[in-house]
């Protein structure tokens with residue numbers, strides 16, 4: 353299953369011209385406020401008819417300006433999850449879910465039990481939305497969308513209204529949704545933590561144009577993506593395997609570049625993880641540093657250097673089999689003679705788990 357989008361549209365001074373492919377998995381649309389993300393979602397949903405282009409889902413033409421084809425919203429078979437759940441307050445969770453099922457085609461059969469189990473909402477069925485936490489409401493809203501058996505799920509900032517604790521509670525359910533269904537998910541978010549954790553494909557949008565699109569790991573480790581991602585949020589990930597739970601509360605990981613120690617992660621020995629390394633939390637040294645408090649030092653080789661307009665520089669490094677980014681000053685990049693091919697050591701100040709169960713193992 354996949355979604356293909358190519359649209360052009362103008363609203364007065366703002367014009368959008370974007371094209372991308374969203375395969376099965378989570379395709380995150382990431383860009384500044386006003387860059388056009390919601391406009392894309394609206395065009396896919398059928399809430400906006402673009403002036404030209406096409407939208408094709410799984411070979412089915414939803415919109416094509418050349419042939420004047422335009423499938424109305426209610427016939428597109430899409431699930432939509434908004435920032436706030438928009439559940440019916442006077443109906444129980446069970447009745448809200450039944451409302452979703454009402455839109456499913458008759459031949460769809462019942463997927464209800466699986467959806468309820470996957471989202472962990474079985475114990476909530478008799479409650480009304482008023483008696484649910486924000487995270488529980490969003491899980492029910494996702495369940496309601498799924499029960500209509502959509503061909504595509506549109507999620508526009510679905511976690512933005514939740515506090516950090518609720519976000520952390522709901523992310524594993526979104527990961528299950530990504531891993532256990534073959535419905536493509538188009539996901540709009542401002543949060544790099546969410547994007548790093550959920551996205552399999554990443555589309556970076558700036559002022560109505562796609563500046564970079566492709567597999568999330570590739571886009572996140574590309575120095576050219578940094579201006580759009582923002583220097584504070586840019587960062588790549590490393591693949592790791594849980595090697596041991598240490599007695600002092602740390603978890604030991606093995607990566608293809610070497611060992612890492614991180615605050616305890618509740619995961620089995622042998623579980624596969626992706627570890628997020630923010631670019632601004634990487635320090636580079638040409639020699640192996642000694643007497644440092646930092647626990648995580650990996651040997652790496654410079655693969656690219658991007659000198660920005662200001663005093664900063666972004667260095668892309670190959671650490672084992674993965675690419676990571678470091679944000680340092682232009683002055684240090686020149687002083688250390690960091691050029692492609694140079695060997696160095698990456699000192700990682702912070703390391704956090706971005707994805708669990710990477711590659712289906714664990």
Ligand SMILES: Nc1ncnc2c1ncn2[C@@H]1O[C@H](COP(=O)(O)OP(=O)(O)OP(=O)(O)O)[C@@H](O)[C@H]1O
Pocket residue numbers: 363364366383384385386387388389390391392
């Ligand atoms: N119906 C409309 N009429 C006129 N201008 C519009 C309309 N819809 C969107 N725009 C303009 O198009 C631009 C892109 O808006 P859009 O909502 O797609 O951005 P966004 O990336 O989703 O932003 P945010 O992250 O703030 O939601 C904005 O400048 C907005 O004002």
